[in-house]
Amino acid sequence: MAVTSTKGLAIYLEKGTAVAEELSPASITAGKDPVITFDATGKTVAIGDTITVGKSGIAALDGKTWVITAYDASTATAAEATLGGADATTGTLDTANAEFGHLKATDFVKLCLSGVDISAGSSSTIDVSTFCGPAALPGNPTAGTFTFSGYTDISDSGYIELLAAEADGQQRVIKIDVPNQGYMVADTIIGSVVWDLPLEGSSGYSFNASQSSAMRHLF
Incomplete structure (x- = not known):
């Protein structure tokens, strides 16, 4: 390997x-x-x-x-x-x-991030237990989430595009070029943004997004 x-x-x-x-x-x-x-x-x-x-x-x-x-x-x-x-x-x-x-x-616009977290979706079950015994049905799986972190910069085109995506709530393609390891791609909707404003230091942000189609590694 x-x-x-x-x-x-x-x-x-x-x-x-x-x-x-x-x-x-x-x-x-x-x-x-x-x-x-x-x-x-x-x-x-x-x-x-x-x-x-x-x-x-x-x-x-x-x-x-x-x-x-x-x-x-x-x-x-x-x-x-x-x-x-x-x-x-x-x-x-x-x-x-x-x-x-x-x-x-x-x-596409390139995102200059300090970090990205990709969380896998989960599978749920629906409880249909009765007095005769426990039972469950498969529920609808979720596709997963993203968290995009970076430093606030109003001159950065990527930050401006993330703000626009959070405001319009439209589905967009996210593509990650992995050196010598192909691509990771998903359809995503930017849902919310949180800013970090320290007493002393650099202001930062975290955009939370849901995957409308699960992230896939293509090569």
Whole structure:
């Protein structure tokens, strides 16, 4: 097992002004790490960009955000992008209704944080015990939470975007580039902010967020 440092780790938050570009794939390969083929004419696509999938006809892809881990645009009208960590083994691409919303690097802002805490979701049970004996049903699992910590700086674009996200309550993509270890990605909603104002020292903040889709490690 190789142990790597987090030095160089980068955390990105989708901008509130970002508008996803539809890629409209003509085909997708079956199996793991599927490759979509699409017309890239006039589009700017790169490794590390994200694609949020819906109505694709492939249940394992829908409702999740994926990261492009390989890209070949040598033929612009038939560019190929690999969705690392995805699995398109089951299902058939619905080319008429599929939504592949693409976000590029400029649609994100880099967060200069002092720390980030990622808490896993939990599974609950519903008590349906009777006088005849104990019993339980599975409840709805929660996707998990984030806590983003940093130092207050009104000139920092990341801090300003976090404030905007907390105010509008809209779902946004969070992407973490892990050096030599792929990507971690989730859809999140920034819920609240707490400021730390010490008597002497640097003022800081903590933004609390819920994951509307569970964090996944893609590579």
